[in-house]
Amino acid sequence: MRHIDLVYFNAGGGHRASAQALQSVLTELDLPWSVRLVNLFEVLDPCDRFRRLTGLAPEDWYNRRLARGWTMGMAQELKLLQGAIRMAHPALVGRLDAHWRRTRPDMVVSLIPNFNRALFDGLALARPGAPMVTILTDLADHPPHFWIERGQAQHFVCGSERAVMQALASGHAPQRVHATSGMILRPSFYLPPVGDRASERRRHGLDPSRPTGLVLFGGHGSKAMLTIARHLPDVQLILLCGHNQALARRLQALPAGAPRHVVGFTPEVQRYMDMADFFIGKPGPGSISEAVRRGLPVIVVDNAWTMPQERYNPQWVNEHGVGVVHHSHRTVDRAVQTLLADLDGYRARARAMHNRALFEIPQILARVLAAHTPVCEPAGAGAPG
Numbered sequence: 090m091r092h093i094d095l096v097y098f099n100a101g102g103g104h105r106a107s108a109q110a111l112q113s114v115l116t117e118l119d120l121p122w123s124v125r126l127v128n129l130f131e132v133l134d135p136c137d138r139f140r141r142l143t144g145l146a147p148e149d150w151y152n153r154r155l156a157r158g159w160t161m162g163m164a165q166e167l168k169l170l171q172g173a174i175r176m177a178h179p180a181l182v183g184r185l186d187a188h189w190r191r192t193r194p195d196m197v198v199s200l201i202p203n204f205n206r207a208l209f210d211g212l213a214l215a216r217p218g219a220p221m222v223t224i225l226t227d228l229a230d231h232p233p234h235f236w237i238e239r240g241q242a243q244h245f246v247c248g249s250e251r252a253v254m255q256a257l258a259s260g261h262a263p264q265r266v267h268a269t270s271g272m273i274l275r276p277s278f279y280l281p282p283v284g285d286r287a288s289e290r291r292r293h294g295l296d297p298s299r300p301t302g303l304v305l306f307g308g309h310g311s312k313a314m315l316t317i318a319r320h321l322p323d324v325q326l327i328l329l330c331g332h333n334q335a336l337a338r339r340l341q342a343l344p345a346g347a348p349r350h351v352v353g354f355t356p357e358v359q360r361y362m363d364m365a366d367f368f369i370g371k372p373g374p375g376s377i378s379e380a381v382r383r384g385l386p387v388i389v390v391d392n393a394w395t396m397p398q399e400r401y402n403p404q405w406v407n408e409h410g411v412g413v414v415h416h417s418h419r420t421v422d423r424a425v426q427t428l429l430a431d432l433d434g435y436r437a438r439a440r441a442m443h444n445r446a447l448f449e450i451p452q453i454l455a456r457v458l459a460a461h462t463p464v465c466e467p468a469g470a471g472a473p474g
Contacts, residue, residue, distance in 0.1 A: 091195040091458065094127045096208060098201055099148040102308045103375040107200050107226050107273040114276065114447055120455070125194075129201060129208075132188045133181060164397040171203060171234050178207055185211025196458050199223045200273075202235045202398065209241045220461045222246060222454065226272060228374045229401035230255045237261070244457050248272045248374075248446055251401060267453045271444030272378040277356075279447070282383070283363035290364055293350045299325040300429055303365035303385065305376055308354070310336040315343070316418045317369055322346045324425060327361050330354075359383055367428055367435070368412075369421065372402040377412075381442050386435035387412035388424045410438045 093115070097108035108126055115124045130148070174181070181204070189197070189212055196219055197212050199205055209221050221243040223236060229251040230236040236252075237245060237259050244265045247253045256266040283289050287297035295301060304314055304326055310333030318326065323346040330337040332354050340351045352361065358379065362368070368380035372389040380387050391403035391414050403414040412435065413424045428435055 090121055090123050092123045092125065092193060093454070093458075094125050094189075094192070094194040094197045096127045096129055096197060096199045096201060098129045103226055103373065104200050106275060106375065107224070110273050110275045110447055111198075111200075111224075111450060115451055115454075118451055120451075125192075129204060133184050160394045160396050167231075167235075167397055174203055174207070175234075178210075181207040182211045182214065186214040189215035195219055196454070196461075197221045198454065200226055202227070202231075205236065205243075206234070206238045206241070209238070209243055218462055220244060220457050222457055224273065224450065225252050226374060227398050227401075228252065228272070228377075228405050231398040231400070232259070235398060244453075246450060246453055249405065251405070269446035269449045269453075271382075271442070271446045272374050273446050273450065274375075274379055274382055274444065276447065278359050278379055278382045280359060283360055286364055289360075293327075293364070295325055295327070295348045295350055295364070299347065300367070300432070301325045301327060301365045302367050302369050302388075302425065303327045303329065303362055303380075305329045305358070305368065305370045307331060307371065307373065307376065309333055311371065312336070313371070313418050315339060317421050318343050318345070318349075320419060320422050321425065324422075325349070327352065327365055329358065329361060366432060367425075369425075372399045372406070372414075374399070374402055377402055377406065378444060381411050381439045382444055384436055384440045386428055386432070386439050388415070388421065388428060390415050390418055392416045409442065411435065411442065412439075 095108040095112055097104040099105050112124045112126055115122060185207060194216060197208060199208050199221065205223050212219055212221050223243060224246040225236045225248060227236065228249045232255065237256050239259050244267065245256045245261060246267045246269060247256055248269050248271050253266055253268050257263065290297045302324055304317055306314055308331040310330040314328055314336060318328065318340055325347045327350045328340050329352045330340065334353060337351050337353050362380060362383040362385055365385060367388065368385040369388045370376045372391065372395060377387055387406060389403055389406060389412065406412040406414055413428050415421065415424045
């Protein structure tokens with residue numbers, strides 16, 4: 090039995106979702122692997138001191154900012170965060186070294202940015218010879234020190250041609266850079282589409298004959314959804330608010346000339362996408378990839394509030410012709426008009442994107458593991474966790 094660690098954290102939710110999706114498909118393949126989810130912050134702060142001191146987990150601060158739309162200035166804050174990580178590097182490596190000496194993984198797969206140097210150095214101390222793989226859950230890197238670190242003998246899994254070129258330009262050997270056809274998506278996004286869209290729309294109080302937009306800003310929603318709803322009073326909308334119940338109540342109270350269906354948290358996002366004709370949301374790699382996988386063209390914005398690691402995503406949308414990019418949600422009505430004028434063309438291009446990354450990555454990991462010699466046990470290694 091080989092022990093494979095998938096490292097994630099809860100900032101934004103996409104890293105955890107990707108790790109869970111990958112664990113699910115690896116388990117179904119019945120490989121001789123024990124696949125373990127590892128929350129990085131639980132390793133670095135096992136006594137939960139940060140939460141006890143501040144009242145919130147580290148990820149909660151980030152997620153609350155997303156829900157409020159407070160994303161301007163994150164590029165500068167990212168530099169401060171990366172500086173703090175560099176200063177804490179010896180302590181981070183020490184904790185990771187101790188953790189992996191105890192749990193003894195045969196391979197570590199990172200699905201998180203910013204901490205990959207510490208992960209690599211900690212693993213090299215604890216498990217000499219164990220390969221490390223970083224799976225980018227963004228369409229591109231945001232150098233330096235975000236996803237791709239120079240000078241580390243590790244593997245990278247890249248879901249776009251841009252990310253592959255960035256990894257190669259950083260000096261990594263081609264045999265350590267692995268391309269996939271897109272981002273990791275949950276298995277539910279590969280289920281057959283809803284059979285009778287008209288009946289599904291009627292069941293949720295929607296008009297089967299109206300073009301329908303689905304509005305989604307992650308698991309915590311965003312105030313931007315209110316702006317979008319106000320500027321589209323005559324467009325039929327499905328609004329997914331996630332865990333943000335206050336936002337759902339405010340959306341339900343808005344006057345509208347077209348039917349609307351407001352939804353709280355749901356594990357069936359793909360079913361609501363199947364009822365829609367197009368997607369409106371933040372330019373996150375997960376949201377865009379999920380929508381395109383279900384055949385929905387997208388409307389996203391690119392402006393000063395766009396998070397630095399997502400700056401390439403609107404460009405990707407334009408490059409592949411799968412949606413419309415504007416600079417403000419206040420012009421979303423014009424964006425919808427542009428998209429509806431060629432809806433069939435946009436939908437055809439979205440359907441032509443065949444993302445099979447969830448099923449490609451297990452083959453990549455198996456090849457990486459097979460190519461590495463058995464792990465050397467350092468002195469003082471403990472029993473597996």
